[in-house]
Amino acid sequence: MNFKHCDDFVKEFENVIKNPKKGKSSVYYTGIDLGTACVVMAVLDENYRPVAGAFQYADVVKDGMVVDYIGAIRLVGAMKEKLEDALETELIYASAAIPPGTDNLDGGAVKNVVQAAGFEITSILDEPTAANKLLGMENGAVVDIGGGTTGISLIKDGEVVLVTDEATGGTHFTLVLSGAYKKPFKEADEYKRKFENHKEIFPVLKPVVEKISTIISKSVKDHQVEELVLVGGSSCLTGIEAIIEDMTGIPTHKPMNPLFVTPLGIALSCSKEIID
Numbered sequence: 001m002n003f004k005h006c007d008d009f010v011k012e013f014e015n016v017i018k019n020p021k022k023g024k025s026s027v028y029y030t031g032i033d034l035g036t037a038c039v040v041m042a043v044l045d046e047n048y049r050p051v052a053g054a055f056q057y058a059d060v061v062k063d064g065m066v067v068d069y070i071g072a073i074r075l076v077g078a079m080k081e082k083l084e085d086a087l088e089t090e091l092i093y094a095s096a097a098i099p100p101g102t103d104n105l106d107g108g109a110v111k112n113v114v115q116a117a118g119f120e121i122t123s124i125l126d127e128p129t130a131a132n133k134l135l136g137m138e139n140g141a142v143v144d145i146g147g148g149t150t151g152i153s154l155i156k157d158g159e160v161v162l163v164t165d166e167a168t169g170g171t172h173f174t175l176v177l178s179g180a181y182k183k184p185f186k187e188a189d190e191y192k193r194k195f196e197n198h199k200e201i202f203p204v205l206k207p208v209v210e211k212i213s214t215i216i217s218k219s220v221k222d223h224q225v226e227e228l229v230l231v232g233g234s235s236c237l238t239g240i241e242a243i244i245e246d247m248t249g250i251p252t253h254k255p256m257n258p259l260f261v262t263p264l265g266i267a268l269s270c271s272k273e274i275i276d
């Protein structure tokens with residue numbers, strides 16, 4: 001799998017987070033990723049190029065469920081306003097994502113949050129499927145290792161044929177680290193996110209990576225899978241792909257920065273067609 005398009009696109013997005021690109025776009029498309037650990041907003045212009053973005057660590061969602069409804073609306077509303085100010089425009093259309101399998105339980109809440117924050121919603125899709133909008137994988141599985149859950153989307157000839165989602169993700173890494181290092185959760189999470197600490201903490205986190213590998217193996221056991229592509233913030237962990245490849249026996253790769261692939265895929269799924 002060639003990551004050049006994805007890596008270039010993510011780099012462009014990282015640049016506009018710092019320096020929003022004000023322009024004369026006739027329409028803007030927004031992707032909103034309401035994650036367990038992190039809320040990301042990505043704005044694309046009429047040509048589906050990144051023009052602005054923002055992200056914030058927050059506790060408004062747990063494992064795909066909105067647990068702080070008012071907090072979530074406030075946060076999405078504040079991010080919207082900040083990006084509108086930066087672009088000197090009004091953001092109207094948005095897409096959002098939910099973990100696979102939670103649509104019957106909670107898809108409504110995510111939609112309500114996005115609408116209450118002032119957006120018209122154009123689609124709600126599951127996270128790993130959203131990620132593949134940017135990756136463009138033809139055959140294999142996209143594995144979104146986020147904060148609360150690991151979502152897997154099996155792709156055959158470019159089509160999603162199976163999606164699963166299991167609790168275990170970055171929050172579990174942080175809990176293990178917090179216990180081992182006797183650091184409060186927030187501090188342990190910040191420590192974990194620093195690349196220079198990865199080598200040191202990896203042995204402590206390895207059992208959780210092995211658990212995630214088992215989840216992946218179980219989810220795809222009835223299928224021939226050519227390749228795994230890791231996305232989601234927890235895939236940033238240096239060396240995670242080697243353990244997963246070893247344990248699953250499936251060649252495993254990841255893009256340069258897996259953190260923003262899903263939110264950008266969500267934004268790429270946004271259109272002008274409002275759903276109700």
Ligand SMILES: Nc1ncnc2c1ncn2[C@@H]1O[C@H](COP(=O)(O)OP(=O)(O)OP(=O)(O)O)[C@@H](O)[C@H]1O
Pocket residue numbers: 033034035036037038039063064127145146147148149150169170171174189192193194195231232233234235236237259
């Ligand atoms: N550089 C990094 N190294 C290791 N872990 C990281 C890094 N950056 C982010 N993370 C971890 O990634 C997780 C957040 O990832 P992401 O934003 O994909 O999750 P989310 O979408 O909020 O969660 P979910 O999809 O489960 O609802 C957090 O646990 C965070 O600590």
Ligand SMILES: [Mg+2]
Pocket residue numbers: 033034035036127144146147232262
């Ligand atoms: Mg996520």
